[in-house]
Amino acid sequence: xxxxxxxxxxxxxxxxxxxxxxxxxxxxxxxxxxxxxxxxxxxxxxxxxxxxxxxxxxxxxxxxxxxxxxxxxxxxxxxxxxxxxxxxxxxxxxxxxxxxxxxxxxxxxxxxxxxxxxxxxxxxxxxxxxxxxxxxxxxxxxxxxxxxxxxxxxxxxxxxxxxxxxxxxxxxxxxxxxxxxxxxxxxxxxxxxxxxxxxxxxxxxxxxxxxxxxxxxxxxxxxxxxxxxxxxxxxxxxxxxxxxxx
Amino acid sequence: xxxxxxxxxxxxxxxxxxxxxxxxxxxxxxxxxxxxxxxxxxxxxxxxxxxxxxxxxxxxxxxxxxxxxxxxxxxxxxxxxxxxxxxxxxxxxxxxxxxxxxxxxxxxxxxxxxxxxxxxxxxxxxxxxxxxxxxxxxxxxxxxxxxxxxxxxxxxxxxxxxxxxxxxxxxxxxxxxxxxxxxxxxxxxxxxxxxxxxxxxxxxxxxxxxxxxxxxxxxxxxxxxxxxxxxxxxxxxxxxxxxxxxxxxxxxxxxxxxxxxxxxxxxxxxxxxxxxxxxxxxxxxxxxxxxxxxxxxxxxxxxxxxxxxxxxxxxxxxxxxxxxxxxxxxxxxxxxxxxxxxxxxxxxxxxxxxxxxxxxxxxxxxxxxxxxxxxxxxxxxxxxxxxxxxxxxxxxxxxxxxxxxxxxxxxxxxxxxxxxxxxxxxxxxx
Ligand SMILES: Cc1cc2nc3c(=O)[nH]c(=O)nc-3n(C[C@H](O)[C@H](O)[C@H](O)COP(=O)(O)OP(=O)(O)OC[C@H]3O[C@@H](n4cnc5c(N)ncnc54)[C@H](O)[C@@H]3O)c2cc1C
Ligand SMILES: NC(=O)c1ccc[n+]([C@@H]2O[C@H](COP(=O)([O-])OP(=O)(O)OC[C@H]3O[C@@H](n4cnc5c(N)ncnc54)[C@H](OP(=O)(O)O)[C@@H]3O)[C@@H](O)[C@H]2O)c1
Numbered sequence: 001x002x003x004x005x006x007x008x009x010x011x012x013x014x015x016x017x018x019x020x021x022x023x024x025x026x027x028x029x030x031x032x033x034x035x036x037x038x039x040x041x042x043x044x045x046x047x048x049x050x051x052x053x054x055x056x057x058x059x060x061x062x063x064x065x066x067x068x069x070x071x072x073x074x075x076x077x078x079x080x081x082x083x084x085x086x087x088x089x090x091x092x093x094x095x096x097x098x099x100x101x102x103x104x105x106x107x108x109x110x111x112x113x114x115x116x117x118x119x120x121x122x123x124x125x126x127x128x129x130x131x132x133x134x135x136x137x138x139x140x141x142x143x144x145x146x147x148x149x150x151x152x153x154x155x156x157x158x159x160x161x162x163x164x165x166x167x168x169x170x171x172x173x174x175x176x177x178x179x180x181x182x183x184x185x186x187x188x189x190x191x192x193x194x195x196x197x198x199x200x201x202x203x204x205x206x207x208x209x210x211x212x213x214x215x216x217x218x219x220x221x222x223x224x225x226x227x228x229x230x231x232x233x234x235x236x237x238x239x240x241x242x243x244x245x246x
Numbered sequence: 247x248x249x250x251x252x253x254x255x256x257x258x259x260x261x262x263x264x265x266x267x268x269x270x271x272x273x274x275x276x277x278x279x280x281x282x283x284x285x286x287x288x289x290x291x292x293x294x295x296x297x298x299x300x301x302x303x304x305x306x307x308x309x310x311x312x313x314x315x316x317x318x319x320x321x322x323x324x325x326x327x328x329x330x331x332x333x334x335x336x337x338x339x340x341x342x343x344x345x346x347x348x349x350x351x352x353x354x355x356x357x358x359x360x361x362x363x364x365x366x367x368x369x370x371x372x373x374x375x376x377x378x379x380x381x382x383x384x385x386x387x388x389x390x391x392x393x394x395x396x397x398x399x400x401x402x403x404x405x406x407x408x409x410x411x412x413x414x415x416x417x418x419x420x421x422x423x424x425x426x427x428x429x430x431x432x433x434x435x436x437x438x439x440x441x442x443x444x445x446x447x448x449x450x451x452x453x454x455x456x457x458x459x460x461x462x463x464x465x466x467x468x469x470x471x472x473x474x475x476x477x478x479x480x481x482x483x484x485x486x487x488x489x490x491x492x493x494x495x496x497x498x499x500x501x502x503x504x505x506x507x508x509x510x511x512x513x514x515x516x517x518x519x520x521x522x523x524x525x526x527x528x529x530x531x532x533x534x535x536x537x538x539x540x541x542x543x544x545x546x547x548x549x550x551x552x553x554x555x556x557x558x559x560x561x562x563x564x565x566x567x568x569x570x571x572x573x574x575x576x577x578x579x580x581x582x583x584x585x586x587x588x589x590x591x592x593x594x595x596x597x598x599x600x601x602x603x604x605x606x607x608x609x610x611x612x613x614x615x616x617x618x619x620x621x622x623x624x625x626x627x628x629x630x631x632x633x634x635x636x637x638x639x640x641x642x643x644x645x646x647x648x649x650x651x652x653x654x655x656x657x658x659x660x661x662x663x664x665x666x667x668x669x670x671x672x673x674x675x676x
Contacts, residue, residue: 016269016306027337041272045309052310052320053334188269188306192248203330204487 012087016187020206071120110154130174257549269306279665285355291641292669318418324354343375360403364452367589373402379414384665400661403595423480436467485529554607557633
């Protein structure tokens with residue numbers, strides 16, 4: 001194999017889904033990865049795993065909630081094949097709703113910071129003329145529901161944002177913008193939720209995510225059967241939805 | 247921390263325990279004592295359960311730590327599965343030094359039970375290939391143990407009782423192909439098995455036999471001998487993901503003596519002549535049942551037992567014959583009966599199960615008293631032959647048989663971490 005090195009920058013690289021995504025990527029490519037996160041020791045553990053799989057990794061700590069941060073400067077230099085924006089957090093909704101700052105923080109993690117980073121990456125792709133941008137949203141963004149509309153509304157926001165970028169790059173054949181929508185996934189984020197049959201392993205979700213991005217899919221439910229489930233959830237009349245505990 | 251249900255493979259009983267799910271080596275908190283580490287619950291009985299305690303679920307500790315592509319020495323977190331290791335290493339021409347009959351087990355679990363595979367007669371147990379590991383104890387300390395050290399020997403095969411294994415090294419072996427040259431040979435009785443076993447010891451790296459344990463009279467002990475060597479060339483394709491899942495619990499009546507007889511005979515008549523050669527990928531060769539997820543559900547809601555013993559080589563084939571006769575007479579057929587000769591490589595752990603001799607493993611649907619009565623008969627045969635039972639498979643052996651079978655038990659006790667225990671250990675120490 002004599003393909004060129006695949007260069008990717010990952011935000012929230014310590015996420016379980018992102019790690020699995022990157023493992024799958026490393027099976028297909030000799031990769032050079034720039035891993036961003038907030039915790040150095042976690043980043044190093046993630047990097048060690050990927051290095052053992054043949055990747056070259058650099059880790060960098062960053063504060064995603066610092067919206068003044070100059071990401072373009074940070075990413076300046078090489079030509080990028082892929083940007084993956086993966087970070088996110090699942091709030092304790094009942095507690096957060098009573099507190100404006102908590103609401104702002106959750107929207108900041110799950111929407112604003114993703115949008116800020118995605119916008120910077122999009123500009124770089126625009127300039128390069130090619131490359132991929134993938135952001136991890138969620139099925140939770142497909143419809144506001146009593147159980148998690150704080151998280152869901154942020155994920156709905158990033159979905160609209162990504163749809164806008166897709167529109168903007170519609171004529172640019174070499175630029176691919178993907179929104180990944182995992183369903184419930186067994187990762188540290190969902191540690192406190194009882195695991196039912198709707199949960200998928202992170203290995204499956206991450207691997208399918210890489211496949212979707214590799215093939216340039218604009219939107220991918222992970223696993224694919226969530227598309228059907230969410231079609232039903234979206235089309236339920238409110239009078240019916242409101243009788244459920246969803 | 248949430249409280250949830252933990253199961254073992256036999257589905258005889260489950261534990262409700264507070265779940266700790268560490269995701270990062272540097273941040274492990276063991277949770278309140280008493281506690282026990284948990285891999286994938288592929289042990290059959292209660293050795294991986296601690297009802298009412300804290301269970302440390304290791305599934306998120308699944309990272310590689312280091313891999314030396316020149317020597318094949320792999321260092322990884324304890325919750326990584328053998329499945330994931332194989333997916334990683336096969337494409338570059340490496341394989342596990344030995345593998346149990348399923349790859350759905352964790353590195354930590356493989357060490358804590360010091361599992362064995364079809365090549366035991368050549369390479370010993372899994373733990374023979376674990377030069378170092380890191381152990382976390384109740385006091386929060388983390389110790390690296392190396393082969394030759396007492397704590398290392400206590401932890402390998404130590405049933406999770408010496409603390410939590412956080413990471414370990416395993417020496418992989420080179421392969422040139424992901425397939426094996428396999429030969430299947432029909433044998434009519436146990437004497438023929440013994441001959442095949444002796445004859446295959448040198449030339450064949452992997453050997454095992456499948457026994458038709460419902461055969462009667464002069465047919466007792468007939469079966470198929472399976473032997474294989476890594477192919478010299480071929481592709482290095484790892485196993486495929488997925489496969490069907492047994493969706494629901496099968497009704498118990500699906501496993502009456504008739505259906506088992508049918509299954510056994512079909513298997514026995516799989517090929518017409520005396521023997522057959524084929525090239526097989528490692529997946530069907532080593533892990534034939536992994537292609538059907540949750541096959542343990544075919545035994546229905548009441549669950550099932552596995553009974554695995556080893557009797558010393560000096561006892562000959564007699565004890566195995568006696569066990570098969572007792573099983574046939576009790577008409578409690580086993581879906582799977584596996585017979586293998588363990589070799590003389592010394593086991594590394596104080597409580598490692600294997601020693602040179604014959605190991606017989608059988609599954610039995612749980613029929614309550616009848617099944618337990620049969621086990622008492624088998625126990626007597628094993629005891630008189632100087633054999634022992636495998637804790638990884640056990641849900642009912644007596645403390646006396648455990649103590650008699652494991653002469654290094656008292657030495658082992660000195661290394662048990664007081665903050666760790668299991669339902670099995672409580673049962674052995676009433
Ligand atoms: C279909 C099938 C075939 C099998 N074939 C074989 C075979 O051929 N040979 C063989 O030897 N076994 C075989 N087994 C048994 C299986 O290999 C062992 O029971 C194995 O230990 C299960 O690993 P696990 O990760 O599921 O661990 P669990 O069953 O969850 O735990 C096993 C033990 O390991 C301990 N443990 C787990 N993780 C850690 C850790 N990080 N630190 C400390 N202790 C830990 C637990 O406390 C427990 O005592 C088979 C099982 C099945 C279901
Ligand atoms: N798990 C699910 O069921 C599910 C379903 C749909 C969508 N998703 C989405 O999938 C993505 C990955 O999540 P995961 O399931 O893989 O969970 P995870 O393993 O817990 O990863 C979460 C990631 O987000 C980072 N993060 C959380 N809060 C942060 C903050 N305030 N500032 C910076 N980084 C922060 C974490 O960094 P640290 O390691 O430093 O904490 C970690 O990298 C998220 O966008 C999530 O919303 C998950």
